[in-house]
Amino acid sequence: MSHTSRVTRELWTAVDDYIDGLFVPPDAALDAALADARAAGLPPINVAPNQGKLLMLLAKAVGARRILEIGTLAGYSTIWLARALPADGVVITLEADPRHAEVARANLARAGCGNVEVRLGDAAETLPTLEDEAPFDLVFIDADKEGYPTYFDWSMRLSRPGTLIVADNVIRAGGVVDPDTDDARVLGVRRFNELVAADPRVSATAVQTVGSKGHDGFTLAVVRET
Ligand code: SAH
Ligand code: DHB
Ligand code: MG
Numbered sequence: 001m002s003h004t005s006r007v008t009r010e011l012w013t014a015v016d017d018y019i020d021g022l023f024v025p026p027d028a029a030l031d032a033a034l035a036d037a038r039a040a041g042l043p044p045i046n047v048a049p050n051q052g053k054l055l056m057l058l059a060k061a062v063g064a065r066r067i068l069e070i071g072t073l074a075g076y077s078t079i080w081l082a083r084a085l086p087a088d089g090v091v092i093t094l095e096a097d098p099r100h101a102e103v104a105r106a107n108l109a110r111a112g113c114g115n116v117e118v119r120l121g122d123a124a125e126t127l128p129t130l131e132d133e134a135p136f137d138l139v140f141i142d143a144d145k146e147g148y149p150t151y152f153d154w155s156m157r158l159s160r161p162g163t164l165i166v167a168d169n170v171i172r173a174g175g176v177v178d179p180d181t182d183d184a185r186v187l188g189v190r191r192f193n194e195l196v197a198a199d200p201r202v203s204a205t206a207v208q209t210v211g212s213k214g215h216d217g218f219t220l221a222v223v224r225e226t
Contacts, residue, residue: 003174004215016048016211024049029111030079037074040103046073047142047168048213052080055140055166059084062164064137068130069093070123070151071143075104075116081140082113091116092133094123094143123147127154135160141167141192145185148192156201161225167192171208171217196221 030049038044047055059067059081065088067081072095082091093116095101101120108116119126123143127150139155141148148167155165170176170193175186196204196219204221 009214012210012214013212016050019050024053029107030076032110033074033076033079033107036107037076037103040074040099042074042100042103045213046076047080048211050211051168051209051213051218052077056080056084058164058166059138062138062162064164065089066133066136067091067138067140068136068155068158069140069142070127070147071095071141072104072118073100075107075111075113075118077140077142078104078108078116078118079111079113081138082108082111082116085115089115092119092130092136093117094119094121094126096120096122096143123154124150127151127158130154130158134158135163137163139163139165141165142169144188145169145172146188148188149195152192152195152199156199156223159223161223163223165196165202165219165221165223167196167219167221169216170206170219171215173215193219200224 055077064084065086069078069081069091072078072093078091078093095118098120101118104118136158141151170189172186172189175181175183176190202221202223206217206219208217
């Protein structure tokens with residue numbers, strides 16, 4: 001981010017606006033979710049609209065019926081994921097902050113997402129309670145970056161062959177290639193990427209992204225069939 005000029009950021013945002021103008025029409029429930037998150041003073045660290053739609057399309061593409069999200073915030077990404085589900089599908093989303101969970105529950109109710117359960121608590125503690133509700137078809141990792149290595153471990157335990165694991169914020173404006181970084185969040189996602197890359201149980205890649213949320217990226221991993 002610090003190496004990126006204002007003009008460059010403006011261009012990325014203009015292109016995101018162009019993409020949204022084509023592919024992501026205004027949506028009352030999603031727009032209200034962002035407005036209420038802002039009004040409640042929550043940080044604007046939701047996925048971008050086109051990224052939310054990407055999550056929905058990925059969930060549809062894998063035919064997800066059971067989705068696990070780690071890091072709810074105001075439920076913006078959660079609404080996108082819930083919209084990919086068939087009538088009997090479910091999203092379980094984990095959130096540590098009670099204020100965030102409260103805003104999310106209201107946003108999800110207004111969006112008509114009756115198929116979402118917000119589980120309050122530190123994900124390191126709520127993940128081990130989900131074994132009876134596994135396997136999940138898609139896992140979206142987006143909570144505290146220091147926890148990503150642990151969240152990968154639990155994603156694998158709660159998966160089946162074919163499960164898609166998606167992780168947000170795995171590039172951190174290029175921080176992952178800074179050998180001198182002492183940022184615990186960058187170290188967390190870098191360790192996560194290394195763990196995923198070295199794990200023979202998954203086939204994985206990462207893609208960097210630029211846009212209204214800056215320069216970051218997603219890691220995608222599919223649990224192998226054999
Ligand atoms: N997925 C959301 C953004 C999530 S922001 C979206 O794109 O719309 C990250 C969220 O993770 C924050 O709400 C934060 O409170 C939550 N979080 C941070 N540490 C956590 C932990 N240990 N367990 C569960 N949630 C956590
Ligand atoms: C942060 C967290 C996110 O999930 C995100 O998409 C962007 C930033 C953060 O904690 O700074
Ligand atoms: Mg994120």
